[in-house]
Amino acid sequence: MFIGKLPYFAFHSTVTSAAVVGLDTEIKKRVKGNKEWMSSRCFVFDGTLNHETFLNGSVGILFADPESEIGEILKKEAGPTGLSPNPIWTPELIATCYEIQTANPEKYSEILNRSFPFNRLEPAQKIEDNEHIIYVLRKLIKNPKESLKIEELALEIGMPASWLQHEFKNALGFPLSTFHKWFQIKNAVIAIKEGRSFTDAALNAGFYDQTEFTNEFRDIFGIPPSVVFQKGESIRWYIQHEEIEKILNAQ
Known part of the structure; x- marks a missing residue:
């Protein structure tokens, strides 16, 4: 989970599913090969999608580890095209990001565990038998x-x-x-x-x-990581097990 200010994401593929939400305004996203930009307050996307993103203001980004339950939820939400705008839980995700922005780090786990999508995990594809x-x-x-x-x-x-x-x-x-x-x-x-x-x-x-x-x-x-981890920048982050x-x- 990342909450902070970032300017622009050039074309990339994130490997695994993720969700990005604009906390101040809408986000613009464009899939490689398309000329037109899509605008939305929140996007969910599959990790195999090659796309670029234009951000303005603070954003919240939820990345899922490969093969995780959260990843399966986001991948399903992204749909057959690998990209879906404004899921019904957008307001919930925005509220969670705002709460984390004003909370102490030791509270992050508690906040996320009662927020989307941590509070509605379903069994994902299992690999423990292999x-x-x-x-x-x-x-x-x-x-x-x-x-x-x-x-x-x-x-x-x-x-x-x-x-x-x-x-x-x-x-x-x-x-x-x-x-x-x-x-x-x-x-x-x-x-x-x-x-x-x-x-x-x-x-x-x-x-x-x-x-x-x-x-x-x-x-x-x-x-580049130097942009994300600039000294002095107020960036909130949390890694869930x-x-x-x-x-x-x-x-």
């Missing part, structure tokens, strides 16, 4: 610094690399390499918000250097 995928996910999430070696992972679970990639994408909806990059970026963002430098955060998350982290961040979010991490920690 031992191969669980093993790979645990390796990726718990060892973010390690470079991705698909051939070695495939050997460890006794299946061809091509089959592992096929089974992973079939289970989660996107390539193994994309999932790995998402959690590397998430780890770097957490480190930055804890006060570590961009370079230190990037290296500890498994990136080669700060430049690689910046490029990957821009590809996913359409904006999501379904996929609950599954892994229970194993």
Whole structure:
């Protein structure tokens, strides 16, 4: 969850489902290949959608981890086109963002757990019965610094690399390499918000250097991390423990 002021998101694909809401005014969004801009107070979109966004004023952005319950709710709301404006819960999301803006950080979890979509989670597509995928996910999430070696992972679970990639994408909806990059970026963002430098955060998350982290961040979010995490900016943020991490920690 991100609440703050951002200017513009260039064309990007966020990997997983998300919702963005304008707290002061409407948001403009354009899907790649379309000339016309769409205007709405709130948009829900699928992570595979390549789009750009023009923002004016404060916004609230809810990103969902891959394969999470929240992600499934947002993906369904985005619909067959991968983009849906003004869902019926827009006022509820706006109210939640305003409440977080004036609350102490220790209250964020309580506020979100009684707000959309945390207060209406439904069972998402489960992966706990797939031992191969669980093993790979645990390796990726718990060892973010390690470079991705698909051939070695495939050997460890006794299946061809091509089959592992096929089974992973079939289970989660996107390539193994994309999932790995998402959690590397998430780890770097957490480190930055804890006060570590961009370079230190990037290296500890498994990136080669700060430049690689910046490029990957821009590809996913359409904006460099330096703009999001400017010193002195009043940005509210919160990371919820999501379904996929609950599954892994229970194993």
